[in-house]
Structures are given as structure tokens and as C-alpha cells.
């Protein structure tokens with residue numbers, strides 16, 4: 234399985250230099266480049282649906298006392314609603330600020346909105362995007378309130394409320 238096309242090569246940056254010189258990079262990430270996320274989504278959905286993951290990474294020299302990166306992610310990921318068991322989209326709009334430093338900044342507070350990334354000459358941008366998506370992806374996705382009517386109707390039509398764990402087990406069998 235060594236068929237890497239140029240678009241699938243990881244995007245590596247010197248994150249300190251990138252921040253200090255205030256560079257910007259943006260684009261789409263293909264799901265094939267994000268194996269861990271892909272595995273999670275295969276568990277969620279039987280059929281392959283379009284996946285959309287866009288990101289923008291911007292460096293900043295002076296926004297904070299240390300060089301920093303600002304990351305925004307706009308993703309549309311397929312999932313199975315755990316209430317009605319129909320396919321749905323999980324939309325994630327995420328935004329992060331990371332301080333870039335060789336060691337954990339003095340007085341750094343993890344609970345703050347600010348994150349910290351170790352200075353690296355080869356930071357994997359897509360890896361960071363994937364990490365954040367894995368954290369943000371809901372454990373039990375359900376239709377949002379605007380689709381709630383639809384969701385409740387599906388439950389009524391199917392009569393008995395299905396057991397989501399039985400269905401997940403079923404998916405696991407099919408994919409193995």
C-alpha cells in the first residue's frame with residue numbers, strides 16, 4: 234500500500250519560522266491522508282459519503298508574547314445519528330491558537346483557550362488538523378435541533394427504538 238500521490242504527502246512546516254514570518258497556508262485535506270479519522274468514520278457510516286475538510290493556518294509573530302499559529306478548520310464529516318440511526322453530517326467549525334515554543338511556556342495554563350505546540354522543523358500540519366478533528370468529533374452524534382423533526386419521525390416510522398450498539402456491532406462485522 235505504498236501508492237502515495239503528491240497531494241497525499243504530508244504537509245510539513247518549520248512552525249517557528251512559519252509563525253515569525255507570518256506565513257499562511259490553506260487548503261483541503263483528503264480523507265485518505267488522515268488514516269485515524271478515516272477509521273473512525275468507517276465505523277460510523279457504511280457507505281462512503283463526500284467528506285470535506287478545509288483548513289487555514291496563519292502564523293503570527295506578535296499577537297502573543299511568543300510566536301503563534303492560528304488554525305481554523307471547517308469540516309463536513311459523515312456520521313450515523315445515534316437517535317434515529319440515519320446518516321447525517323457532522324459539521325465542525327473549529328478555531329485554535331497555539332503558542333510555538335521549545336518548551337512549555339512559563340505560567341502556561343492548559344485550561345486557557347490558548348494551546349501550545351513544541352517548536353519543530355517538521356510539524357505535520359495535517360496531523361494537527363486530524364488530532365483536533367478526532368477530539369472534536371462527537372462520541373454519539375445526533376441530528377441537531379433544526380433536523381429534530383425529521384429525526385423523531387424516523388424513530389416513529391421504524392417503530393421500536395433501535396439499539397445503537399447493536400447497529401455499530403453490525404457495521405464492525407461488515408467491514409471486517
Ligand SMILES: [Zn+2]
Pocket residue numbers: 314315316317318319375376383384385
Ligand atoms: Zn436522527
